[in-house]
Amino acid sequence: MPAIQVPEPALHHPTPSQRSDPPIRVTQVMAHLSRQSGGVFEAVLGLAPALGDRSRIEVRVLGLDHPEPATDHLVQRGVPTQAFPVQGPSSFGYAPRLGRVLRDAAPDILHVHGLWMYPSIAGMGWSGRPMPYVVSPHGMLDGWALSNKRWKKKLAGLAFETRQLRGAACLHALCASELTAIRSAGLTNPVCVIPNGVEPEPTPRTAAPPLWRRDVPAHASILLFLGRLAPQKGLPDLLRGFARERTGTAGASAPSRNWHLVIAGWGEPGYCDLLRDTARDLGLGDVVHFVGPQFGEEKARTFAEADAFVLPSVSEGLPIAILEAWAAHLPVLMTSRCNLDIGFDASAALRIDPEPASIAAGLQQLFSLSVAQRRQMGVRGAQLVATQFSWPKAAESMEAVYRWILGRGSRPDTVDI
Incomplete structure (x- = not known):
């Protein structure tokens, strides 16, 4: 593409x-x-x-x-x-x-x-x-x-x-x-x-944390998904890939155990129940958190609290959520179907395919990066937003x-x- x-x-x-x-x-x-x-x-x-x-x-x-x-x-x-x-x-x-x-x-x-x-x-x-x-x-x-x-x-x-x-x-x-x-x-x-x-001004981490943060361990690193909970977003495969990485199928390392997945968004009640059931059946109940819709100031605080962003979509136009993540200086894990390959070219994002094995491998790559390396990716994303979007x-x-x-x-x- x-x-x-x-x-x-x-x-x-x-x-x-x-x-x-x-x-x-x-x-x-x-x-x-x-x-x-x-x-x-x-x-x-x-x-x-x-x-x-x-x-x-x-x-x-x-x-x-x-x-x-x-x-x-x-x-x-x-x-x-x-x-x-x-x-x-x-x-x-x-x-x-x-x-x-x-x-x-x-x-x-x-x-x-x-x-x-x-x-x-x-x-x-x-x-x-x-x-x-x-x-x-x-x-x-x-x-x-x-x-x-x-x-x-x-x-x-x-x-x-x-x-x-x-x-x-x-x-x-x-x-x-x-x-x-x-x-x-x-x-x-x-x-x-x-x-x-996208609006290019992120909320600083010195702002008050979002309400959901008190339910996640203070030491945890946050991998954020934010958007509509719908089939095209690839969330079942994200959950399976996250479980695969944690159980060592993709060669999980000790640092990955510190990561929690926060799923912020809204969707049809039946589909949301399906996602929660999938997370439970995969044994992810303690590390996957469904925090509901995040809008306005609460959304800005959610981005400010995250350490990385993921969007494993199978179909998109051009997702504003990724632009918002870059504006918040976050490294991004995404598929080519997000139509933002410019992020790969600028080393502001890691590429995954919308299937569990590829997502697990991408998560392993992301989790193995140092804090400084993730911050550098986020800075490159912010520069893209400032100059292009x-x-x-x-x-x-x-x-x-x-x-x-x-x-x-x-x-x-x-x-x-």
């Missing part, structure tokens, strides 16, 4: 025509406006305010209501945000008021985040006349993602999603491999390749795409046609 090549955008100096143009009014639409939407919400939470900070952009966010809402996080960052009640199954997210508000809002450009739900339909019908829109699939066209709940997605594709994707003025890929997945799906639209960003840089690149679509600028280098 090719490493991400992130073009260096030019510094933003508006041309005379840009200074005289009216601001571009952008409406971003996603499914549930909740932290439970995982990386899609985190991406909107980072991109929308960064766009709003730009002088010639006016941005608002619309989405679906949720029992655990997070609209305040966007509003506090100066982004007008509305969540609409859902009628019927939440998995589809039918919200008729969302469609009506979109039709009345008349923005210059619409940006839809995610696939397979009612916001895609609302996005196609947001105006009575043809208007441009951008679609960010967020990894949902990856081969594994398409095979998961395949019949539901086939029906959605026939009913609306294929038409919505083909009608987009531009599709947004997070990385080179997502561009490949989009092309493999038969889509010939222009595609811009713009990675996610900032939200202001992503917003600058996205504004250039919007301007090109609206005929206010030339085609950016980020766009593949």
Whole structure:
């Protein structure tokens, strides 16, 4: 898989025509406006305010209501945000008021985040006349993602999603491999390749520890997983690999006994129960800790308390959790399917495959590193974030795409046609 090549955008100096143009009014639409939407919400939470900070952009966010809402996080960052009640199954997210508000809002450009739900339909019908829109699939066209709940997605594709994707003025890929997945799906639209960003300021270890820390031995080193607890994250294989390393199948050394695995996140109750049962059956009850969702300040403290980060995913777009781990100066253990091979090239991450033997070998390699070596890896990751993965840089690149679509600028280098 090719490493991400992130073009260096030019510094933003508006041309005379840009200074005289009216601001571009952008409406971003996603499914549930909740932290439970995982990386899609985190991406909107980072991109929308960064766009709003730009002088010639006016941005608002619309989405679906949720029992655990997070609209305040966007509003506090100066982004007008509305969540609409859902009628019927939440998995589809039918919200008729969302469609009506979109039709009345008349923005210059619409940006839809995610696939397979009612916001895609609302996005196609947001105006009575043809208007441009951008679609960010967020990894949902990856081969594994398409095979998961395949019949539901086939029906959605026939009913609306294929038409919505083909009608987009531009599709947004997070990385080179997502561009490949989009092309493999038969889509010939222009595609811009713009990675996610992250906030680069870690919480210092001098901050108060997270609440879960009191349940983990004070001497323990912490290997952290943080994210949605879902099949594509490879957690059963992580547990099996962790057990294999500890029992010596991979040649475990004494220092590895000091490591505890902290799994922070949320998911379907039945799947979470399966993971807990797996950990118990593997004899990991004392060294694996399920600590629940970590958001906001508590998430920052969790990263600050960790010694390394792991993501054994079988399918991703471009995981913000890894960027957050690098921002927190953590060494990372990850698969190539995380689409951040630039981390391997920069020696900020160790490579594993999503299967127990490879994970066990990767854990052994990680655990054998000295504290100084792990810190050096973390520093290299932080440097990557600072130079390649900032939200202001992503917003600058996205504004250039919007301007090109609206005929206010030339085609950016980020766009593949």
